[in-house]
Amino acid sequence: MNDHESFDPIGAPELPHDDFRCGLVALAGRPNVGKSTLLNALVGFRLSIVSPRPQTTRHRILGIATSEAGQILYVDTPGLHRGAKRAMNRSLNRAARSAISEVELIVQVIEAGRWTDEDQTLYDALVEQKVPRLLAINKVDLTKDKSAMLPFVSELMAKHSFDDIYYVSALKEKGLKGLEEGILKRLPVQPPVYGEDEVTDRSERFLAAEMVREQLMLRLDQELPYATTVEIEQFHERPDGMAEIHAVVWVERDGQKAIVIGQGGAQLKAIGSSARRNMERVFERKVFLKLWVKVREGWVDDESMLKKFGYE
Ligand code: GDP
Numbered sequence: 001m002n003d004h005e006s007f008d009p010i011g012a013p014e015l016p017h018d019d020f021r022c023g024l025v026a027l028a029g030r031p032n033v034g035k036s037t038l039l040n041a042l043v044g045f046r047l048s049i050v051s052p053r054p055q056t057t058r059h060r061i062l063g064i065a066t067s068e069a070g071q072i073l074y075v076d077t078p079g080l081h082r083g084a085k086r087a088m089n090r091s092l093n094r095a096a097r098s099a100i101s102e103v104e105l106i107v108q109v110i111e112a113g114r115w116t117d118e119d120q121t122l123y124d125a126l127v128e129q130k131v132p133r134l135l136a137i138n139k140v141d142l143t144k145d146k147s148a149m150l151p152f153v154s155e156l157m158a159k160h161s162f163d164d165i166y167y168v169s170a171l172k173e174k175g176l177k178g179l180e181e182g183i184l185k186r187l188p189v190q191p192p193v194y195g196e197d198e199v200t201d202r203s204e205r206f207l208a209a210e211m212v213r214e215q216l217m218l219r220l221d222q223e224l225p226y227a228t229t230v231e232i233e234q235f236h237e238r239p240d241g242m243a244e245i246h247a248v249v250w251v252e253r254d255g256q257k258a259i260v261i262g263q264g265g266a267q268l269k270a271i272g273s274s275a276r277r278n279m280e281r282v283f284e285r286k287v288f289l290k291l292w293v294k295v296r297e298g299w300v301d302d303e304s305m306l307k308k309f310g311y312e
């Protein structure tokens with residue numbers, strides 16, 4: 001054996017076995033079809049925030065699912081947003097496009113029984129990508145009469161091409177195994193990129209901000225959540241083993257600040273305690289969370305403020 005053959009560069013990736021698959025997979029779909037719920041179910045952690053409102057997901061987030069068969073890196077994309085006028089929507093559209101151009105496989109997620117113009121527009125854009133495309137028909141738990149699905153699917157298939165179709169319920173965690181197998185067998189044989197116990201590329205700091213934002217989406221009415229963002233000012237480990245987190249909720253106007261705080265501080269307290277409980281579950285330790293509400297006029301339209309708040 002000469003020197004060359006025995007040379008093993010540090011960190012050289014190794015295949016766990018001959019048929020180990022790994023690759024980047026986009027979960028694509030119009031707002032509200034259940035992409036974030038699906039990502040969380042596939043990864044087994046609530047990484048991506050979920051609410052009944054469209055445009056909940058603002059950031060690209062990677063969810064990592066490692067099994068004996070391979071490692072799937074799911075990208076939950078913010079949907080393509082209408083109204084490219086506001087700087088934030090433009091930033092979201094850029095994030096969605098660049099996420100999709102890098103992947104090895106695309107799962108288009110739709111709602112059972114519905115194929116809208118927005119689904120079609122997205123389909124037309126995705127067909128351009130020369131990678132396998134799967135269709136995940138989500139929310140099948142809402143369809144009482146399963147036979148009603150057949151005409152819907154056969155009409156869909158007559159006009160569209162997918163490499164395979166899967167029926168799933170992200171909420172009830174049904175049909176996920178089949179989808180996972182369908183994805184894995186179409187990914188290239190290559191070594192894992194992340195360690196087997198890693199579940200996301202995002203920091204706890206980032207996830208903490210998202211978990212506060214999730215509560216804003218769930219608890220505030222109408223347009224208000226879209227005028228808020230969350231900044232983590234401090235995140236440190238205390239000697240007693242707790243994570244101490246200081247978060248600022250930014251709003252655009254004084255009136256909004258009063259609403260976020262609520263009567264006698266009740267709203268902010270409720271936001272804080274729900275967010276804290278979710279953090280404790282994902283971070284697997286006790287959390288001390290302090291929340292402030294501050295006003296910054298016009299942050300939603302200001303590119304430099306968006307950068308500060310982490311919208312690339
Ligand atoms: P996204 O905008 O595509 O990321 O969608 P979300 O994951 O935020 O989900 C939007 C809404 O649909 C939330 O209220 C979810 O609870 C709900 N949802 C997601 N998946 C399912 C499902 O399989 N069944 C039902 N009934 N609701 C679901």
Ligand code: MG
Nearest residue numbers: 035036056057
């Ligand atoms: Mg989402």
